[in-house]
Amino acid sequence: MSPSTSLNEDLSHLHEALGISAELLQDCKLPVCEEPAELVKTEPDFYGREQQLVPAAFAAWSAMKQAAAQDGVSIHLISAFRNYRYQYELIRRKLDAGQKLPDILRVNAAPGFSEHHTGRAVDIGTLDCPALEEVFESTEAFKWLSAHGHEYRFSMTYPRGNPFGIAFEPWHWCYNGE
Ligand SMILES: [Zn+2]
Known part of the structure; x- marks a missing residue:
């Protein structure tokens, strides 16, 4: 059996x-995201x-983050890599x-379609802002990321009206280098 199978x-x-x-998945406009071969530990997240x-x-x-x-401007990790099983559990609980x-x-x-599976996506938080909420859009952190994120090859994957049909996520940024 091949790995992809x-x-x-x-x-x-x-x-x-x-x-x-299968029908629901056909409506899914997200690409399949494979788990990476190599991961490294980051600093602990906000929690x-x-x-x-x-x-x-x-x-x-x-x-x-240092810049x-x-x-x-304070930015911190809320979430980074997640495996398929994690995504399963998340949906199961809901x-x-x-x-x-x-x-x-x-x-x-x-599961399989979250950009977090790639180990390149981060959910970003900042002090004095509730995690994973649209109001992040009005923070200094978001303003800074919008101006400088691209210098570090980070971009927002789900702006308003994104083609993936995913709700607006100003906190979700993905590294697109290499
Ligand atoms: Zn995210």
Whole structure:
């Protein structure tokens, strides 16, 4: 069995277990995101949890965070790499809490389709702003990222009206270097 076959089987099992049909997946405009071969530990996230990124993304993130700090802007990690199983658990918990699958998939990609699987995407927070909320858009941190993120090859993946059909996520940035 080739690695790509087993990957797809893994994902199929997770999708089946969540009740995500082939039909639902056909409507998904997100690309499949493979898990990377190499990850490195980052600094702990805002909540003290361990996080990982691919080495190049971690180097770029560290440089960007330092540059922001020098400009008096605080940015910190809320979330970085997540594996397929993590994404499964995330959706499972919401289903168990009574949320409907199509609603969940508007804010959480199906396993295999989250950019966090790549180890290049980060959810960014800043002091005095609730995590993962649209109001992040009105912070100094967001202003700074919009002006300087590209210098570190970070860009926002889900602006308003993005072609992926994903809700606006001003906190979600992805490293696009190498
Ligand atoms: Zn994210």
